[in-house]
Amino acid sequence: MIGHLVWKNALHRPLRTALGVLAVGVEVSLVLLIVGLTHGMLHDVAKRIEGVGADIMVQPPSASVFLAFSGAPMPEALGSRLAELAHVKAVAPVLLQLSSSGGLDIVYGIDPASFRAVSDGFFFLQGHGLEKPDDVLVDDWYARAKHLKAGDTLHLLGHNFHVAGVVGHGKGARVFVELHTLQQITGSPGKASLFFVKCDQRSSTNDVIGEIATLLPRYQIRPLQNYLSLMTQTTVPGLNTFVYSMIALAGAIGFLVIFLSMYTTIVERTRDIGVLKSLGASKGYIVKALLGETTLVCLGGIVVGIGMSYGGQFLLRDLFPTLTILITPGWILRAAALAIGAGLCGTSYPAWVASRKDPVEALAYS
Amino acid sequence: MEPIVKTEDLWKIYRSGKVDVAALRGVQCEVLPGEFIAVMGPSGCGKSTLLHVIGGLAQATRGRVLLDGNDLTRMSDAARTMLRRHKVGFVFQRFNLLPALDARGNIAIAQHIHGDGFDPHRFDTVTRLLGISDRLHHRPAELSGGEQQRVAIARAIINEPKILLADEPTGNLDTKSSESVLRMLRKLNQDLGQTVILITHNPEAASYAHRVLHMRDGQIVDGIPVD
Numbered sequence: 001m002i003g004h005l006v007w008k009n010a011l012h013r014p015l016r017t018a019l020g021v022l023a024v025g026v027e028v029s030l031v032l033l034i035v036g037l038t039h040g041m042l043h044d045v046a047k048r049i050e051g052v053g054a055d056i057m058v059q060p061p062s063a064s065v066f067l068a069f070s071g072a073p074m075p076e077a078l079g080s081r082l083a084e085l086a087h088v089k090a091v092a093p094v095l096l097q098l099s100s101s102g103g104l105d106i107v108y109g110i111d112p113a114s115f116r117a118v119s120d121g122f123f124f125l126q127g128h129g130l131e132k133p134d135d136v137l138v139d140d141w142y143a144r145a146k147h148l149k150a151g152d153t154l155h156l157l158g159h160n161f162h163v164a165g166v167v168g169h170g171k172g173a174r175v176f177v178e179l180h181t182l183q184q185i186t187g188s189p190g191k192a193s194l195f196f197v198k199c200d201q202r203s204s205t206n207d208v209i210g211e212i213a214t215l216l217p218r219y220q221i222r223p224l225q226n227y228l229s230l231m232t233q234t235t236v237p238g239l240n241t242f243v244y245s246m247i248a249l250a251g252a253i254g255f256l257v258i259f260l261s262m263y264t265t266i267v268e269r270t271r272d273i274g275v276l277k278s279l280g281a282s283k284g285y286i287v288k289a290l291l292g293e294t295t296l297v298c299l300g301g302i303v304v305g306i307g308m309s310y311g312g313q314f315l316l317r318d319l320f321p322t323l324t325i326l327i328t329p330g331w332i333l334r335a336a337a338l339a340i341g342a343g344l345c346g347t348s349y350p351a352w353v354a355s356r357k358d359p360v361e362a363l364a365y366s
Numbered sequence: 367m368e369p370i371v372k373t374e375d376l377w378k379i380y381r382s383g384k385v386d387v388a389a390l391r392g393v394q395c396e397v398l399p400g401e402f403i404a405v406m407g408p409s410g411c412g413k414s415t416l417l418h419v420i421g422g423l424a425q426a427t428r429g430r431v432l433l434d435g436n437d438l439t440r441m442s443d444a445a446r447t448m449l450r451r452h453k454v455g456f457v458f459q460r461f462n463l464l465p466a467l468d469a470r471g472n473i474a475i476a477q478h479i480h481g482d483g484f485d486p487h488r489f490d491t492v493t494r495l496l497g498i499s500d501r502l503h504h505r506p507a508e509l510s511g512g513e514q515q516r517v518a519i520a521r522a523i524i525n526e527p528k529i530l531l532a533d534e535p536t537g538n539l540d541t542k543s544s545e546s547v548l549r550m551l552r553k554l555n556q557d558l559g560q561t562v563i564l565i566t567h568n569p570e571a572a573s574y575a576h577r578v579l580h581m582r583d584g585q586i587v588d589g590i591p592v593d
Binding site for chain 1: 418421423424444447449450452454462465466467471474475477478479480484521
């Protein structure tokens with residue numbers, strides 16, 4: 001019966017209930033999209049680095065696991081010393097440059113031959129490899145986002161490049177140009193930001209890492225097999241704070257909307273509360289009825305929020321194909337728990353006020 | 367026979383700003399089981415306050431109220447709530463039905479709060495007796511005043527309370543509906559032995575009762591049997 005009362009009360013004021021559901025939906029989708037976007041971007045970058053196919057990545061001391069933050073402080077010639085080490089099959093120098101034309105993208109300056117040796121080459125969907133200094137390769141997601149095809153012109157880093165080919169995604173970056181071209185554009189002749197190292201066999205990886213550590217003490221030497229595990233929120237300065245601030249903001253939205261909605265509700269239903277008390281309803285009964293109504297609104301909001309999140313994901317993917325939004329069951333549960341928790345907290349004070357109303361005054365309310 | 371309601375030197379004093387206002391001033395009365403009592407008096411004489419105190423909605427300031435042997439003046443708020451649930455039925459002037467529920471829901475919720483669950487036999491008996499069996503799926507806004515008041519009476523008696531307290535139940539009704547509601551109250555009293563205390567301004571309404579108590583300035587000034 002209390003469920004029936006809760007349901008009927010929710011239906012009695014459909015607009016208010018709908019607004020409550022929508023607000024909780026916004027709260028849930030805010031959490032899922034913010035977290036999904038950060039996790040998705042990290043996951044996407046990590047998968048692409050792993051997808052290069054190399055076994056080891058060498059970066060200068062103090063370099064970040066996030067390649068976009070790296071400069072070009074290593075001499076390219078260091079690559080030949082790495083290539084001389086035992087069990088090293090191939091070494092590919094890569095120069096990184098962040099491009100902000102039409103979005104933030106890392107451009108890889110690569111030597112096609114050595115990059116092919118460590119990565120087993122690109123999978124070409126259109127066109128051919130880098131043959132001329134102004135050639136550029138883009139992956140399929142980037143091509144879709146920028147509406148590019150082989151033969152088109154791409155304005156990048158202040159230069160016009162010729163799109164030589166479109167390749168399958170997952171080889172480190174989404175945009176590749178000749179190493180020497182990028183060195184000239186960035187004023188870093190003979191420099192590289194990192195080296196990808198391919199071992200003769202995967203089991204030799206640790207031995208090679210040891211040799212490189214001896215050769216280049218203090219350098220960042222990372223096996224790429226578990227690169228994904230390095231790319232977490234905690235490794236980006238401030239990202240955790242940002243994510244948790246957004247979650248707190250979402251929770252505050254849910255709390256305030258439910259608080260105001262339920263406070264208005266109990267003022268409006270003052271006489272109803274008096275009637276329930278005259279029938280002998282306990283304080284607990286009244287609190288339970290109001291908490292039940294909040295739970296119903298929150299459950300509706302969670303369903304709407306999940307729908308809005310997947311809708312947002314679909315829309316963002318359509319507008320920005322290079323964005324990755326990762327909505328996971330774990331975060332859906334956490335967002336749902338946040339919504340219910342914030343809602344119940346928001347209702348607790350109005351429910352307490354309602355349960356303590358004087359029945360005679362409540363019945364006289366008009 | 368033991369009275370179902372007994373008040374002894376009953377006082378109720380309200381604090382209005384810095385002024386104490388005595389709504390009841392030493393009320394003495396007794397109501398026997400099965401009696402139909404009307405309480406009359408001018409506005410502000412304390413009729414409704416007396417009803418609220420007898421029904422456990424308000425706490426007395428001084429004196430004693432015994433309801434079916436329970437001293438309400440010594441009870442906590444929770445205990446009075448429990449007592450209302452099991453022994454008292456209220457009918458109000460403004461019907462006070464829950465607008466979100468239909469007539470059936472308004473009656474059934476009283477059974478739910480009472481705690482014994484839905485009793486379909488009792489429900490059918492009461493709704494048939496009050497002539498609302500065919501109006502049960504209508505919300506209060508879809509019912510006439512007389513129908514709403516009959517639903518409110520059904521809600522009040524569904525749990526077989528020891529006493530039915532009706533606070534000007536015909537105050538918002540036209541003459542025809544008023545007569546219908548008053549006949550219902552008398553029928554409940556005669557057929558089921560339901561004890562009723564009726565607050566009213568209307569001498570015609572009071573004529574349905576066995577006895578009329580007159581109040582003035584917070585006191586019962588006389589108790590006249592109705593012929």
